[in-house]
Amino acid sequence: MQIPDTPHRNFHGRRHGKALKPNQRLWLEEDLPRLSVPGVSRADNPGRAPLDPRALFGDDRPLWLEVGFGGGEHLAHQARANPGVGLIGVEIFLNGVAMALGKLRAAEVDNVRLHPGDVRDLMEVLPEGCLARAFLLYPDPWPKARHHRRRFVTPEYLGPLARALAPGAEFRVATDIPDYVRQTLEEVPPAGFDRVDTDVHTAWPDWRPTRYEAKALREGRAPHYLSFRRR
Ligand SMILES: C[S@@+](CC[C@H](N)C(=O)[O-])C[C@H]1O[C@@H](n2cnc3c(N)ncnc32)[C@H](O)[C@@H]1O
Secondary structure: OOOOOOOOOOOOOOOOOOOOOHHHHHHHHHOHHHHEOOOOOOOOOOOOOOOOOHHHHOOOOOEEEEEOOOOOHHHHHHHHHOOOOEEEEEOOOHHHHHHHHHHHHHHOOOOEEEEOOOHHHHHHHOOOOOEEEEEEEOOOOOOOHHHHHHOOOOHHHHHHHHHHEEEEEEEEEEEOOHHHHHHHHHHOHHHOEEEOOOOOOOOOOOOOOOHHHHHHHHOOOOOEEEEEEEO
16 A cells, blocks of 8 residues: 655645554555555656546546545545545545545445545646535644644645636535634635635535534534635
């Protein structure tokens, strides 16, 4: 099992956590090579040639991206609920990838591909306008003001995401951090999006709560659900 490395990028979060359980190691060995998006790492694609999105599932189905899927609850749920869609899940924390592989096995879905690495590497090789939807669910909050530029809702991430989303594509953001709502509302529209949600406290009809949402609720923080449409 090869986990792509991204030495050329500044990444401040965690890549590994506590030791993997034997079944998680097995899922990583058996399932990850088959499910990984090819041609994302620099070793596999040094020229950074754009991916062929049709090659992922062998047809031209709509593609949805989930950034930082954590334990994969929402990813597996959306895959099961939308068999005609292809989901690309990205997560840099290996323990999360292992957990998600277990959920994908249990959900018996074949419409998910994974990038177990930095989302910036994937976005760099996605062709323009190839995505029909993107989810950013409980992104790392980076609470200190001097770290706000590490947040996903900054031009470093939003520019490549906007390029990869087709006009009219939906971009959903969930967060329990009021200051993250502020920055999202400040930075997402100028990156090429119109805000389309009407009630930030009402979840999407097809929502599946994630582990971080459960943690936020336990700790008394309110979820916020923001929706944007790519112009
Ligand atoms: C706060 S957790 C939320 C996980 C999940 N979405 C949930 O709601 O339970 C944020 C996740 O984003 C991942 N992440 C942060 N930066 C990333 C990056 N540049 N590329 C891929 N994943 C990233 C982290 O590893 C972490 O698992």
